[in-house]
Amino acid sequence: MIRFRTFLAEASSLDNEELGHLSHVKDIPHEDPSKTKESIELLKGFHQHKLGKGNKVTGQLKVDGGASVVIGHDDEGTFVSDKHRHQRGIVARTAEEVDQGFGKHPQYAEQLKNVLDHAHKFVKPGHTIQGDLMFTEHDKSKSVTPNRITYGVQHGAKIGLAAHTEITNGVAHAITPDAIERHKDVFIPQSEYKPNPSSYRPEDQKAAEQHISAAEKLIADHTTEHLTPDHVKHFTSYVGRSSKEGKPPTVEGYRKFLSETGAKEAKKLKTVEGQKKKIASFQQLSDHASSNAEHFQRTIDIRHHLGAASEAMLKDVHHPDMTTKIDNKFSPGEGIVLLKKNQIGVNRPVAKLVPETVSHAIRNNPRFA
Numbered sequence: 001m002i003r004f005r006t007f008l009a010e011a012s013s014l015d016n017e018e019l020g021h022l023s024h025v026k027d028i029p030h031e032d033p034s035k036t037k038e039s040i041e042l043l044k045g046f047h048q049h050k051l052g053k054g055n056k057v058t059g060q061l062k063v064d065g066g067a068s069v070v071i072g073h074d075d076e077g078t079f080v081s082d083k084h085r086h087q088r089g090i091v092a093r094t095a096e097e098v099d100q101g102f103g104k105h106p107q108y109a110e111q112l113k114n115v116l117d118h119a120h121k122f123v124k125p126g127h128t129i130q131g132d133l134m135f136t137e138h139d140k141s142k143s144v145t146p147n148r149i150t151y152g153v154q155h156g157a158k159i160g161l162a163a164h165t166e167i168t169n170g171v172a173h174a175i176t177p178d179a180i181e182r183h184k185d186v187f188i189p190q191s192e193y194k195p196n197p198s199s200y201r202p203e204d205q206k207a208a209e210q211h212i213s214a215a216e217k218l219i220a221d222h223t224t225e226h227l228t229p230d231h232v233k234h235f236t237s238y239v240g241r242s243s244k245e246g247k248p249p250t251v252e253g254y255r256k257f258l259s260e261t262g263a264k265e266a267k268k269l270k271t272v273e274g275q276k277k278k279i280a281s282f283q284q285l286s287d288h289a290s291s292n293a294e295h296f297q298r299t300i301d302i303r304h305h306l307g308a309a310s311e312a313m314l315k316d317v318h319h320p321d322m323t324t325k326i327d328n329k330f331s332p333g334e335g336i337v338l339l340k341k342n343q344i345g346v347n348r349p350v351a352k353l354v355p356e357t358v359s360h361a362i363r364n365n366p367r368f369a
Helices: 004-009 025-031 033-050 083-087 095-102 106-122 202-220 229-245 251-267 272-291 293-314 356-363
Strands: 057-061 068-074 077-081 127-135 150-152 159-168 171-173 323-326 336-341 347-353
Touching: 025 033, 025 229, 025 293, 025 347, 033 057, 033 202, 033 293, 033 336, 033 347, 057 347, 068 083, 068 106, 068 159, 077 083, 077 106, 095 106, 106 159, 171 347, 202 293, 229 251, 229 272, 229 293, 229 356, 251 272, 251 293, 272 293, 293 347
Parallel strands: none
Antiparallel strands: 057 336, 068 077, 068 127, 127 159, 150 323, 159 171, 336 347
């Protein structure tokens, strides 16, 4: 699981063709205000896909996996890496090279070596895939908890990998059918979301449509000028904290957050003058939020409706080859990654839909307390 600060630093995959952080659809209007209308179109498109009426927006099943790995098979053989080093052209083809490039993190290095041992069995020549490690041959249990969700897996495999993306010429996209070879030693859960219109209950369809319509009406009269770069940064942080605490965001809550953040930032400065300036700058942000309270409230309301529509669409989503639990109780999975074709017709991951209860549990993972 990535830390929230790391999330803020990573590129959004709405525009960046290298797979970065995937935004929740409901968070797009405040994370990237210029893409507010696109959040509506993504939900509309996936709603139609669930009804069996379109493929402009499709989905794949999201897995709450562990360590992220990149596995490739080129003319020189197979290799492994992580997504950041791979983007810089750094790969490892032998155990020795794994130690050289990743030895600062011994546990991860051992996992990479384990994956490298089996890479030739499932990645076909000419392809590079990215996924999240679920288990290695050292994990004997049929229930695996790579991060927060526990997956019940019936397998005789030596490693488990939630393969979710293929990388071609630096572009992250949906895995093509000829990229992976199925092998008994490697468990790869089904990633393609196959809609079943008969399981999409009429009441959930209605709820999704009503909330999409409500968000659309709010957006029609909406301005994003109140979301200056500073406010995008701080409001995103505030919403993330609210979600972790299980509290709905409010304008007053945001102003309180700005005041607290300003005080914390001021304490880091040595001079009284610097501290006063820092507090004053955050007071200006708070005053802006107060004078634009109506617009910030509209942003919050849009997020509420996008979130409610997402919840309705996720109620019938589950993994066909795994059970999912959180804290020993059956739970929904981690939801859906939305895919949309780019200008050259390649399906790219652009955003995600995650059940609120699952998102809350992941944010409050006791392993990262």
